[in-house]
Amino acid sequence: AQSVSQHNHHVILSEAASLELGCNYSYGGTVNLFWYVQYPGQHLQLLLKYFSGDPLVKGIKGFEAEFIKSKFSFNLRKPSVQWSDTAEYFCAVTTGTTSGTYKYIFGTGTRLKVLA
């Protein structure tokens, strides 16, 4: 079955530390990849997405992610985190189906806490 794995469930970093959150998916066909973020008390919102082209995608707030097809990965990175990056981060994948519809599959999320 198609799935998305986020191996780090909780991450604690100090401000200015570098961040990398892992995301791996299991699907052999064409995928579209997303990272969403949910700040405390707020709704889920898009950080960045990848459809095609340059596998290094830049998003909002200094985040970027790299699609590595051979590793089925789409890891999220930020060179220097801030206290305001404290949030829960979700990786998501859309996969096609033979009927032409698609499914949106989310990972279980990674809770990031940044210490001031």
Place this chain on the structure above:
Amino acid sequence: DSGVTQTPKHLITATGQRVTLRCSPRSGDLSVYWYQQSLDQGLQFLIQYYNGEERAKGNILERFSAQQFPDLHSELNLSSLELGDSALYFCASSVDGVRTDTQYFGPGTRLTVL
């Protein structure tokens, strides 16, 4: 604020009961998605509608049903509720309902089944 609204914010009910959750998409968005978020299962895609028609189905139980009305708002009906149905239910909307669309999420409805 994403522009997606959900009511009610909180709902407490008993096992065996039926509830209806409501979602209004962003202005101009034709597609609505429903998700269930529980502690042990993460965010699970339930169902998607586009302009009133069901477009995709995920892990939606037979006890659950949804519809999208001509004014594009959507309702998720949960019946014969069980303790395990306690979760946060999110609605999202997007412009065209295609796989590359960005989804805009509502604040969620927290359902507690006692």
